[in-house]
Amino acid sequence: MHTGELIKQARVTMRITQAELAKRLGVTPQAISQYERGIKNPKPATLKKIAAALGVEWYELISDNPHEQAQGIIDDVSSRMQKSIATNGPMQKASDPINSGIFEIQLKSDDDQIAYLYSLLNDPGKFEASRCFFRHLDKESIPEVIAYLKQLANTPQYQKKAEE
Template identity: 30%
Template sequence: MKTGELIKQLRLKKGITQDELAERTDISVRTIQRIESCEVDPRAYTLQSIATALEVDFEMLAGTEDKPEAGNPKNEESKWLPLIHLSGLLLLIIPPIILWIWKRDKVEDIQRHAYDVINFQLSMTLYLLPCALFHIIPFLIVLGIYSQVVIIVNTMKVTSSRPYKYPLTIKFLKQQA
Protein backbone atom coordinates (compact mmCIF):
# COMPACT_ATOMS: atom_id res chain seq x y z
CA MET A 1 0.00 0.00 0.00
CA LYS A 2 1.25 3.44 -0.86
CA THR A 3 1.84 6.07 1.81
CA GLY A 4 -0.93 8.35 0.55
CA GLU A 5 -3.47 5.53 0.56
CA LEU A 6 -2.49 4.59 4.12
CA ILE A 7 -2.76 8.20 5.30
CA LYS A 8 -6.23 8.51 3.79
CA GLN A 9 -7.30 5.21 5.35
CA LEU A 10 -6.00 6.24 8.80
CA ARG A 11 -7.58 9.70 8.51
CA LEU A 12 -10.98 8.24 7.60
CA LYS A 13 -10.72 5.68 10.41
CA LYS A 14 -10.19 8.55 12.86
CA GLY A 15 -13.14 10.45 11.35
CA ILE A 16 -10.98 13.46 10.46
CA THR A 17 -11.58 15.55 7.33
CA GLN A 18 -8.75 16.75 5.11
CA ASP A 19 -9.38 20.27 6.39
CA GLU A 20 -9.01 19.14 10.02
CA LEU A 21 -5.83 17.23 9.22
CA ALA A 22 -4.45 20.30 7.46
CA GLU A 23 -5.17 22.44 10.54
CA ARG A 24 -3.54 19.94 12.90
CA THR A 25 -0.40 19.65 10.77
CA ASP A 26 0.01 23.18 9.36
CA ILE A 27 0.04 21.61 5.89
CA SER A 28 -2.21 23.00 3.16
CA VAL A 29 -5.38 21.12 2.27
CA ARG A 30 -4.17 20.90 -1.33
CA THR A 31 -0.96 19.20 -0.19
CA ILE A 32 -2.98 16.71 1.88
CA GLN A 33 -5.12 16.01 -1.20
CA ARG A 34 -2.06 15.50 -3.40
CA ILE A 35 -0.48 13.16 -0.84
CA GLU A 36 -3.65 11.08 -0.46
CA SER A 37 -4.12 10.80 -4.21
CA CYS A 38 -0.46 9.66 -4.47
CA GLU A 39 0.43 12.58 -6.76
CA VAL A 40 3.38 13.43 -4.51
CA ASP A 41 5.50 11.61 -1.97
CA PRO A 42 5.59 13.50 1.32
CA ARG A 43 8.90 14.53 2.83
CA ALA A 44 10.02 13.14 6.17
CA TYR A 45 9.02 16.18 8.23
CA THR A 46 5.59 16.20 6.56
CA LEU A 47 5.16 12.51 7.38
CA GLN A 48 6.21 13.17 10.97
CA SER A 49 3.62 15.92 11.29
CA ILE A 50 0.89 13.73 9.78
CA ALA A 51 1.87 10.76 11.96
CA THR A 52 1.62 12.94 15.08
CA ALA A 53 -1.78 14.29 14.03
CA LEU A 54 -3.10 10.79 13.28
CA GLU A 55 -1.51 9.38 16.46
CA VAL A 56 0.51 6.68 14.68
CA ASP A 57 4.21 5.85 14.56
CA PHE A 58 6.29 7.67 11.98
CA GLU A 59 7.81 4.35 10.93
CA MET A 60 4.36 3.06 10.05
CA LEU A 61 3.98 5.78 7.43
CA ALA A 62 7.60 5.91 6.33
CA GLY A 63 7.84 2.17 5.68
CA THR A 64 4.77 1.76 3.47
CA GLU A 65 6.23 2.40 0.02
CA ASP A 66 6.81 -0.66 -2.11
CA LYS A 67 10.52 -1.33 -2.12
CA PRO A 68 11.82 -3.47 -5.00
CA GLU A 69 13.27 -6.74 -3.83
CA ALA A 70 15.37 -9.29 -5.65
CA GLY A 71 13.18 -11.97 -7.19
CA ASN A 72 10.08 -9.80 -6.89
CA PRO A 73 7.99 -10.22 -10.07
CA LYS A 74 7.16 -6.49 -10.12
CA ASN A 75 10.90 -5.76 -10.00
CA GLU A 76 11.40 -8.16 -12.93
CA GLU A 77 8.72 -6.34 -14.90
CA SER A 78 10.20 -2.96 -14.07
CA LYS A 79 13.43 -4.02 -15.80
CA TRP A 80 12.39 -6.19 -18.72
CA LEU A 81 9.20 -4.63 -20.05
CA PRO A 82 10.82 -1.23 -20.73
CA LEU A 83 13.84 -3.01 -22.21
CA ILE A 84 11.68 -4.93 -24.67
CA HIS A 85 10.15 -1.64 -25.82
CA LEU A 86 13.52 0.09 -25.99
CA SER A 87 14.84 -2.74 -28.17
CA GLY A 88 12.48 -1.41 -30.84
CA LEU A 89 14.90 1.46 -31.45
CA LEU A 90 17.03 -0.93 -33.47
CA LEU A 91 14.17 -1.69 -35.90
CA LEU A 92 15.25 -5.31 -35.71
CA ILE A 93 12.76 -7.98 -34.75
CA ILE A 94 15.33 -10.32 -33.21
CA PRO A 95 16.03 -8.48 -29.87
CA PRO A 96 12.38 -8.40 -28.68
CA ILE A 97 11.93 -12.04 -29.75
CA ILE A 98 15.02 -13.09 -27.80
CA LEU A 99 13.91 -11.12 -24.70
CA TRP A 100 10.39 -12.56 -24.92
CA ILE A 101 11.61 -16.17 -25.24
CA TRP A 102 14.16 -15.69 -22.46
CA LYS A 103 11.78 -14.06 -19.96
CA ARG A 104 8.35 -15.43 -20.95
CA ASP A 105 8.07 -17.64 -17.85
CA LYS A 106 9.38 -15.01 -15.44
CA VAL A 107 7.73 -11.74 -16.47
CA GLU A 108 3.96 -11.47 -16.51
CA ASP A 109 2.44 -9.91 -19.63
CA ILE A 110 5.72 -9.92 -21.58
CA GLN A 111 4.08 -11.64 -24.55
CA ARG A 112 1.63 -8.78 -25.10
CA HIS A 113 4.46 -6.23 -24.91
CA ALA A 114 6.65 -8.27 -27.27
CA TYR A 115 3.81 -8.66 -29.78
CA ASP A 116 3.12 -4.92 -29.68
CA VAL A 117 6.79 -4.05 -30.27
CA ILE A 118 7.19 -6.65 -33.03
CA ASN A 119 3.99 -5.54 -34.76
CA PHE A 120 5.16 -1.93 -34.62
CA GLN A 121 8.58 -2.83 -35.99
CA LEU A 122 7.08 -4.87 -38.83
CA SER A 123 4.68 -2.04 -39.65
CA MET A 124 7.44 0.58 -39.67
CA THR A 125 9.60 -1.68 -41.86
CA LEU A 126 6.68 -2.08 -44.24
CA TYR A 127 6.25 1.71 -44.38
CA LEU A 128 9.97 2.53 -44.60
CA LEU A 129 10.88 -0.02 -47.29
CA PRO A 130 8.96 1.62 -50.17
CA CYS A 131 10.25 5.03 -49.08
CA ALA A 132 13.80 3.75 -49.30
CA LEU A 133 13.28 1.89 -52.58
CA PHE A 134 11.69 4.86 -54.34
CA HIS A 135 13.99 7.42 -52.71
CA ILE A 136 11.18 9.33 -50.99
CA ILE A 137 13.59 10.93 -48.58
CA PRO A 138 11.17 13.29 -46.75
CA PHE A 139 8.83 10.41 -45.80
CA LEU A 140 11.82 8.25 -44.87
CA ILE A 141 13.09 10.91 -42.47
CA VAL A 142 9.66 11.65 -40.99
CA LEU A 143 8.81 7.96 -40.47
CA GLY A 144 12.24 7.29 -38.98
CA ILE A 145 11.92 10.12 -36.48
CA TYR A 146 8.29 9.21 -35.77
CA SER A 147 9.13 5.58 -34.95
CA GLN A 148 12.00 6.56 -32.65
CA VAL A 149 9.85 9.10 -30.77
CA VAL A 150 6.96 6.63 -30.35
CA ILE A 151 9.33 3.96 -29.03
CA ILE A 152 10.97 6.33 -26.52
CA VAL A 153 7.61 7.69 -25.32
CA ASN A 154 6.17 4.18 -24.91
CA THR A 155 9.28 3.01 -23.08
CA MET A 156 8.88 5.88 -20.61
CA LYS A 157 5.19 5.05 -20.18
CA VAL A 158 5.92 1.39 -19.50
CA THR A 159 8.66 2.40 -17.05
CA SER A 160 6.11 4.39 -15.06
CA SER A 161 3.44 1.64 -15.40
CA ARG A 162 1.16 3.72 -17.58
CA PRO A 163 -0.76 2.44 -20.62
CA TYR A 164 1.01 2.75 -23.95
CA LYS A 165 -0.07 2.66 -27.58
CA TYR A 166 1.68 2.13 -30.91
CA PRO A 167 -0.29 4.06 -33.54
CA LEU A 168 -0.17 3.11 -37.23
CA THR A 169 0.48 -0.52 -36.31
CA ILE A 170 -0.74 -3.45 -38.37
CA LYS A 171 -1.57 -6.47 -36.18
CA PHE A 172 0.58 -9.18 -37.77
CA LEU A 173 0.75 -11.11 -34.49
CA LYS A 174 -2.52 -11.38 -32.58
CA GLN A 175 -3.00 -12.11 -28.89
CA GLN A 176 -4.84 -15.31 -28.06
CA ALA A 177 -7.84 -14.73 -25.83
Protein backbone atom coordinates (compact mmCIF):
# COMPACT_ATOMS: atom_id res chain seq x y z
CA MET A 1 0.00 0.00 0.00
CA HIS A 2 1.14 3.53 -0.66
CA THR A 3 1.06 6.25 1.98
CA GLY A 4 -2.26 7.64 0.76
CA GLU A 5 -3.96 4.27 1.08
CA LEU A 6 -2.59 3.93 4.61
CA ILE A 7 -3.89 7.41 5.49
CA LYS A 8 -7.32 6.51 4.13
CA GLN A 9 -7.33 3.19 5.99
CA ALA A 10 -6.49 4.92 9.29
CA ARG A 11 -9.09 7.64 8.63
CA VAL A 12 -11.82 5.11 7.86
CA THR A 13 -10.87 3.12 10.96
CA MET A 14 -11.28 6.31 13.01
CA ARG A 15 -14.64 6.85 11.28
CA ILE A 16 -13.97 10.41 10.24
CA THR A 17 -14.52 12.07 6.89
CA GLN A 18 -11.91 13.70 4.71
CA ALA A 19 -13.51 17.04 5.56
CA GLU A 20 -13.21 16.38 9.30
CA LEU A 21 -9.57 15.33 9.01
CA ALA A 22 -8.88 18.39 6.85
CA LYS A 23 -10.47 20.64 9.48
CA ARG A 24 -8.33 19.08 12.25
CA LEU A 25 -5.21 19.75 10.18
CA GLY A 26 -6.14 23.16 8.84
CA VAL A 27 -5.97 22.04 5.22
CA THR A 28 -8.57 21.63 2.50
CA PRO A 29 -10.52 18.40 1.98
CA GLN A 30 -9.03 18.41 -1.54
CA ALA A 31 -5.54 18.11 -0.01
CA ILE A 32 -6.63 15.05 1.97
CA SER A 33 -8.18 13.57 -1.15
CA GLN A 34 -4.96 14.14 -3.11
CA TYR A 35 -2.91 12.49 -0.36
CA GLU A 36 -5.22 9.49 -0.22
CA ARG A 37 -5.21 9.03 -3.99
CA GLY A 38 -1.42 9.31 -4.15
CA ILE A 39 -1.52 12.44 -6.30
CA LYS A 40 0.49 14.34 -3.67
CA ASN A 41 2.65 13.06 -0.83
CA PRO A 42 2.48 14.91 2.47
CA LYS A 43 5.70 16.47 3.74
CA PRO A 44 7.16 14.78 6.84
CA ALA A 45 5.79 17.47 9.17
CA THR A 46 2.33 17.14 7.62
CA LEU A 47 2.49 13.35 7.80
CA LYS A 48 3.24 13.61 11.53
CA LYS A 49 0.22 15.92 11.99
CA ILE A 50 -1.99 13.51 10.05
CA ALA A 51 -0.75 10.61 12.18
CA ALA A 52 -1.43 12.53 15.40
CA ALA A 53 -4.93 13.44 14.20
CA LEU A 54 -5.60 9.79 13.36
CA GLY A 55 -4.13 8.43 16.59
CA VAL A 56 -1.35 6.44 14.90
CA GLU A 57 2.43 6.71 14.70
CA TRP A 58 3.78 8.54 11.64
CA TYR A 59 5.77 5.53 10.47
CA GLU A 60 2.55 3.50 10.29
CA LEU A 61 1.51 5.76 7.41
CA ILE A 62 4.67 5.23 5.37
CA SER A 63 4.26 3.12 2.29
CA ASP A 64 5.35 -0.51 2.30
CA ASN A 65 7.37 0.37 -0.81
CA PRO A 66 11.01 0.44 0.36
CA HIS A 67 11.88 3.36 -1.92
CA GLU A 68 9.04 5.47 -0.52
CA GLN A 69 10.05 4.48 3.02
CA ALA A 70 13.64 5.54 2.38
CA GLN A 71 12.52 8.84 0.83
CA GLY A 72 10.28 9.53 3.84
CA ILE A 73 13.19 9.00 6.17
CA ILE A 74 15.52 11.08 3.99
CA ASP A 75 13.01 13.94 4.09
CA ASP A 76 12.55 13.62 7.86
CA VAL A 77 16.28 13.48 8.64
CA SER A 78 16.96 16.41 6.31
CA SER A 79 14.23 18.46 7.97
CA ARG A 80 15.51 17.66 11.48
CA MET A 81 19.09 18.48 10.46
CA GLN A 82 18.05 21.85 9.04
CA LYS A 83 16.11 22.68 12.23
CA SER A 84 19.04 21.59 14.40
CA ILE A 85 21.52 23.73 12.46
CA ALA A 86 19.11 26.70 12.63
CA THR A 87 18.81 26.23 16.41
CA ASN A 88 22.35 25.18 17.36
CA GLY A 89 24.43 26.79 14.64
CA PRO A 90 26.56 25.06 12.03
CA MET A 91 28.65 21.99 12.66
CA GLN A 92 32.26 22.81 13.47
CA LYS A 93 35.59 21.16 12.74
CA ALA A 94 36.87 19.39 15.84
CA SER A 95 40.39 19.26 17.23
CA ASP A 96 39.48 15.85 18.70
CA PRO A 97 37.60 14.05 15.90
CA ILE A 98 34.70 11.72 16.59
CA ASN A 99 36.52 9.04 14.69
CA SER A 100 39.39 8.85 12.25
CA GLY A 101 38.95 9.32 8.54
CA ILE A 102 35.78 11.00 7.32
CA PHE A 103 34.34 11.71 10.77
CA GLU A 104 36.32 14.85 11.63
CA ILE A 105 33.39 17.04 12.58
CA GLN A 106 32.29 17.85 16.12
CA LEU A 107 28.53 17.48 16.29
CA LYS A 108 26.38 19.03 18.96
CA SER A 109 23.81 16.23 19.44
CA ASP A 110 23.03 12.62 18.61
CA ASP A 111 20.45 13.82 16.07
CA ASP A 112 23.11 15.92 14.33
CA GLN A 113 25.48 12.96 14.27
CA ILE A 114 22.81 10.67 12.77
CA ALA A 115 21.87 13.27 10.14
CA TYR A 116 25.51 13.89 9.23
CA LEU A 117 26.35 10.19 8.90
CA TYR A 118 23.18 9.63 6.89
CA SER A 119 24.14 12.43 4.51
CA LEU A 120 27.34 10.55 3.65
CA LEU A 121 25.44 7.55 2.28
CA ASN A 122 24.35 6.83 -1.28
CA ASP A 123 20.80 5.60 -1.97
CA PRO A 124 21.45 1.90 -1.19
CA GLY A 125 23.21 2.95 2.01
CA LYS A 126 20.28 5.20 2.95
CA PHE A 127 17.90 2.33 2.38
CA GLU A 128 19.97 0.11 4.70
CA ALA A 129 20.02 2.90 7.27
CA SER A 130 16.25 3.32 6.99
CA ARG A 131 15.80 -0.35 7.81
CA CYS A 132 17.89 0.26 10.93
CA PHE A 133 15.79 3.33 11.87
CA PHE A 134 12.60 1.32 11.77
CA ARG A 135 14.10 -1.32 14.05
CA HIS A 136 15.38 1.28 16.53
CA LEU A 137 12.78 3.93 17.13
CA ASP A 138 13.41 4.30 20.87
CA LYS A 139 15.91 6.81 22.32
CA GLU A 140 17.95 4.11 24.06
CA SER A 141 18.97 2.73 20.65
CA ILE A 142 20.54 5.94 19.34
CA PRO A 143 24.15 4.84 20.07
CA GLU A 144 23.52 1.57 18.20
CA VAL A 145 22.09 3.47 15.24
CA ILE A 146 25.12 5.75 15.17
CA ALA A 147 27.48 2.75 15.25
CA TYR A 148 25.56 1.12 12.40
CA LEU A 149 25.63 4.33 10.33
CA LYS A 150 29.39 4.58 10.87
CA GLN A 151 29.74 1.03 9.52
CA LEU A 152 27.61 1.86 6.48
CA ALA A 153 29.43 5.13 5.84
CA ASN A 154 32.76 3.26 5.92
CA THR A 155 31.51 0.61 3.47
CA PRO A 156 32.59 1.54 -0.09
CA GLN A 157 29.41 0.26 -1.75
CA TYR A 158 27.32 2.68 0.35
CA GLN A 159 29.55 5.73 0.12
CA LYS A 160 28.35 8.73 -1.82
CA LYS A 161 30.40 9.38 -4.93
CA ALA A 162 31.59 12.89 -5.83
CA GLU A 163 28.87 13.29 -8.50
CA GLU A 164 25.96 12.35 -6.16
